[in-house]
Each structure stands twice: as C-alpha cells, then as structure tokens.
Amino acid sequence: MGALMVIFSLQPKQRSKTRDSVEDELELSAVRHRPEGLEQLEAQTRFSRKELQILYRGFKNECPSGVVNEETFKDIYSQFFPQGDASTYAHFLFNAFDTDHNGSVSFEDFVMGLSILLRGTIQEKLNWAFNLYDINKDGYITKEEMLDIMKAIYDMMGKCTYPVLKEETPRQHVEVFFQKMDKNKDGVVTIDEFIDCCQNDENIMRSMHLFENVL
C-alpha cells in the first residue's frame, strides 16, 4: 500500500517535467524568421527576382518557420541519396552555409551560398570549396580534415557499390589529393596552393562550370 502511495506521489512530478518540455518545444517552433526584402536580396546576390521567388517558395515549403536547423538540413539532403548516409556530409555543408555560425541557416544564408555556387566567379567557388573542406576554419586543410570530408563523401555512396568499398579507399583518395595539392609538402593545404592547383587542373576547371545553368 505504501509502495502504491509512493508511486502515486511520484507521478505528478513527471507530468510537470513533460509539460515543461512541451512548452520548450512551443517556444522553439515560435521562432520565425522573415527574410529581408526582395530588392535587398536582389542587390546582394546575383539572382534575378523571379529566381529568388522560386527559391524562396521551395525553401519555405520545406521549412515553414523560415530557418533550417541542422536536423532538417540533414533530412532534406539525405533524400537525394537514398542508398547511402548523407548526414555527415550534410553536416559539413550546413557549416559551410551557416556563415554566421548561429546554428541555423536562414534564407539569406541559403541564397548567398547558392549565389556563389551558381553565379560566382571561379575564384569565389574555389574559395567556397576551400571553406567547406576547412572544417575548423583556420585557413589550412589538414589531412585529418580532408579524411573526414572524404569519408563523408564515400558514406553517401552507401554499401552497394561496385567495386566494393574498402576501408582504405578514402585514405588513398586523400593521399592522391594531397599529392596533387600540397606543393610544398608541409602536410597542409593553404588557400593559395588550393586555388593555384585547381586553376591548373583542366578537369576541375571544366567541372566548375558544370552547374551554371541550374535554375
């Protein structure tokens, strides 16, 4: 009997805890974000008005609150790669888009990033790519950072690949990359080495122009 009474007295506490978390959730979802006006965005990016409209509609459809947090971002990105696990790469991408590092990507961040990627100069694109690879944003790409990125990319392939993915494939790929990029063999790749090397590589130059006509 006493045990039962103790159990009953415990119950209300738990209920109040859940009530708190519900309120927390309500607060979070109440955070909304309205982007700057169309004209400002038009001025800041290289998109036309119509393109911005299309982009915003798609953006808002998927994220009604106006900001993307990392979970949603990973979710969305993973849907494009059904066979593999895109969450690690999405994490890096998120950090690359979230320029002010506040944990969420607003429409402005989104559109700025896209503007660089789709309409930027080669320099800007390479800059962006460097920024993506440089995980701790210290200006150097180390082998560990590159290995993380490489593993993330290979994760997106999933398990069912041909030839079968081996453990050391990402590492080998990183070696090849460093051989190509690291001119002074100091174990890190700086932004200048990176841009220099990419500009001399025909393949990379050509592929940078690949997505010009997206949107």
Add this chain to the structure above:
Amino acid sequence: MAAGVAAWLPFARAAAIGWMPVANLPMPVAPTEKNKRQDELIILNVSGRRFETWRNTLDRYPDTLLGSSEKEFFYNEETKEYFFDRDPDVFRSILNFYRTGKLHYPRYECISSYEEELAFFGIIPEIIGDCCYEEYKDRKRENAERLMDDQEDNKDAKLPNMTFRETMWRAFENPHTSTMALVFYYVTGFFIAVSVITNVVETVPCGSSPNQKEVPCGERYTVAFFCMDTACVMIFTVEYLMRLFAAPSRYRFMRSVMSIIDVVAILPYYIGLVMTDNEDVSGAFVTLRVFRVFRIFKFSRHSQGLRILGYTLKSCASELGFLLFSLTMAIIIFATVMFYAEKGSSSSKFTSIPASFWYTIVTMTTLGYGDMVPKTIAGKIFGSICSLSGVLVIALPVPVIVSNFSRIYHQNQRADKRRAQKVQKARLARIRITKTEGSNAFLHSKRNGLFNEALEFTNSTEEEQRLSKSTSLLESQHHHLLHCLEKTTNHEFVDEQYYQQSYLEAGLQNYPSRSPSLSSQDGVTGTCCSRRSKKHHTPLPNASAPAHMQPLTHTHTHQQGLQELSTIHIQTLNILPAMMLKFCNQFSSQITTAIISIPTPPVTTPEGDAHLPAAPTHQNVVKVSAL
C-alpha cells in the same frame, strides 16, 4: 526522391561543387533542359471548383494522372483548363498531396468514395501519412466486415451442395439458419435449464416425515431425480457426439473450451454409474457431483454476452493478475501488522498470520463480519488504516477493468489486427519498394543512358526524344547528380543483388571461373538478345516503367534488367551482329565501368577493342584508362 524536396534539387546540385576539387575524373555532362518553360499556373476545374497550382507541383509525381501526360486527355481547349468531373472535396486532399508530399484521409469522407478517387488519379492508398493511416485502415476494415456480413447473409440463403456433415455443423453454429437447428437450439437450452434447476432443487429440504429430521428432496425422491438426471445427460451426450461428428476438425473441436465444458458436465454421471456404492469412494463421488454445476456454462453457447464476458476476462487476465498480486501484497502486510499488534492481548483471535488473512480480507473489502475484531489500541489503529486502504485498493483497478470492457469490440478484433499487421508489413514493403524505385530508377536510367548514347550515334532523333521524355527533367537532374558522385568517388551504385554477387566473387578472385557464371545466364541471353534487337527498332517501352509504382512486377523486371546488363556485355563479345560491333566500338569509349568492370573471360578478346584487354587486374584502373 521525395517530391517535397524537389525544390531543393538545385541546391543539392550546387552543393555538388564541393566534390569537384576532390574528383579525379571528369564529370558527366549535365542534362540540358530542352524547351525550358517558365513555371506556369495550371487551372484544374473539378466539377466547377477551380484549383490552381504550379505545373511543377504536379510534375513531382510523374506516375500519377495529374503528373503525367494523361491529364492532357482532360484538357479543355476553349477554357484553357483541365476539367475533371469528380468530387471537388476529395480533390482537395489529392491536390494537397502534390503540394506537401503527404496524403491525408479526411475523416468525414466515405471510405469507398475516397478510394475511388485515389484510384482515378493514380495514387496508391498505401502512402497515406501515418497521422491518418490508422483511421483509414479501421474504416476499411469495418467496410470489409460489413461487406463480408452481407455476403454471409447471402451465402446462408443459397447453398446448393453441402455434405450432410457440413450442414449439421452449420446448423450447430448458426441456429437461425434452419428451423431444425432452431428447435435443437431451444431443446438443448431447455434441458440445460432443467438440469441446473434439478441440481439446485435436489438440495432443498423437502418436508419431513414426523419422526425423522428434514431430508433434502434429492434423497426423498431419489428415483425421480435420477431419471431427470439421466434424461438430461442422455440429451447432452447425444448433442456432444453429434457435434463431434459434424466438426470439420475433430481434434480442434475436442480442444475447444465449449467441448471441454460439455465433457466435464456429463462425466460425473458416467463415473457415478460406473462406481459402485462403495463407502470409500462415495465421498469422492459427492465431490464429482459438484462438477455438474458446470452445465450452466453450456449456456454460453446460447448467449453472446456470456461469451464476450468470458473472452474479455481472458483478455484482461494481465490486469486482473496484477490486481490480485497487489491485493495479496497488501493482505500480507496488514495481516502481519495486525498479528503482531494483537499478539499481546489475551484471547485474541489473531492466532497466526494466516489466521489474520481472513480478518484483512474481510476488512479490506469492507465486509466486516465481526467474527475477528482487534482489541488493542494499536490493533484498532492499524485495522482502521487497513479498511481505509482497502477501499482505495479495491476501487482503483475497477475503472481499468471497466475500460477494458468498453474496449471489447477492439479486443474482439485482435485477430483482425494481427491480420492487419501482415497488411502493415505489406504496406511498408510497398512503400519501401517505391522508395527503392528512386534508387533503382537511377540504375535503370544509367543503362538507358547507355542505350541513349548508342542511339545518338545512329541519329535516330525521334527515338531519342521519346526516351528523354520518359524520364522527367527532375529525375534526369537527380540522376546526373548521382552520376557526379559516382565519378567523384570512382565507385558505382549497384543494386543489392549485384552487390552480393560481386562481393562473393571478389572473395573468389578467380577470373576464369567467372565466365561459367556469366555464361550460365546464357539461358537469358537468348531472350534478352531478341528483346534487345527488338528494342532497337521500337524504343524501350518500360524505360519509364521503373518510375511507375508497379511494385511487385517491377522488381522482377529489374532483376532481369540487371542480367540484361551483363548479357549485353556478353553479346558484344560473343555473338556479334555487325550493328552491335559498330556500337561496341563507338560507345565502348564511353562505356563506363558498368560493363568493362566485369572482368572479361580470356576467350572473348578478338573483337579488337584496345581497351578491353586492359580489363583484368584492377577494375579501378580500367575506369581511368577507358576514359
């Protein structure tokens, strides 16, 4: 790929620039958007109510009516809108499906009309979102049951040829089917009642001869009671034997609860007949007579309510068990306390803890007989606590059991829910299949892409156009994205089956032994070869088939397709029509890895493609050199 994120495809493609510096191979060409249209509004006129949406929204699901060219059949030239003569209310849900990617089932809507609309617009009901799926399934089940009931009624009316045995069984189970069955039903009910009343009256004291004490009627009118008992038992035995004879599965019948009750009801009589009037066993015999009271349970065949009650008690067994357990705990605690509290007082009835059990039970259930009463103050205090807590403990589980009773209907449907679980598995399987369609679609389009390029060389533009239309622009862009990833990592997407194969064979690492496994698909080559050459003249009919949601047949064609992939290789190397030779030369330069990476058996080199002999050792290396 979920269509809801179709709008983010440009973002995903832009983000692919992040792979470029890492890739060692050149990227494939991006699909160009021929006759790129500005996104336009489409007006859908559904029975007068106009819905407007973007064309892109509808294009998200190309295998439904609105997403495909099938809607052109409904295009009205004068008013420049698409007219559908369907229910506008249901259409709301359907259009929302395109907009949000989730299909909802409105509760007020009739299930069959909803399903008809879904079928008309080419949407499978399995993709109803989880929020509404439960409701949908419940309604569907109710509907199906109603239909089944109707069918059963009809079935009962007319059944030409059933064996005598089956007729009997049906008569037993459904007494309302024939008058004979009804008569039997009432007769047995009457005799059950008679038997029970007899048992009861037997023990009533029945008037006495003046010098003797009162005797129960049973002993006074022994013969009469014996005759009645005999008659009842005879009827019951006959009934049991007839049921046993008519039962479709005798073993199952004998194991069922009702038959056990029947047996227990009539057994005492026979045992009594067999046993002599021995003094020793007569005590046991009297005990056996108690089992005669089980005849009353035979009424449950006659009463639906009793059956439901029994079934509910069975299903509430766990709750009842817990109630019993907690009660036992409380009884033991209070009995112990009372015993030690009353130990001191003289002439206490609380002689031991088990003796206190009786007091505790009587007090907790607020019966309070008063045969055992605490005398010490401590005893009285604890006694009052005991009775107060008894009220609580007894009152608590009762609502639980009541709510269980109120769930009787759903409890009865447990069997259906178990069936529904199988359906749930089937539903999940269908959804998984349509999801893998997405990834399989890519693999398919890769093969088709090869074919596409082959066709380009023959300058057969109409076929090429037909092919390119079959995959929507969105899909081709998505496939291009996946293709870029393949190039970046220098590995390919393959499907599960092929992966298993190659994984096993990679372990073997024995190239010549592979050729038999490849050529063992010769049986397929014959058909595939003819199919392929036929395809050369008529464009692939099922290039878009993967994109359609045809779940089960699709996986089959897909497997065939993959075999076809390898057989294409064999074709080019073994049996070579001149055309294929030309193609081989032309597009082997672009052949991806998909073909060359099957290590070539040494037999088949003479076709003189400089690239192929480089095939054997490293598949990776081949890819680089082939390009």
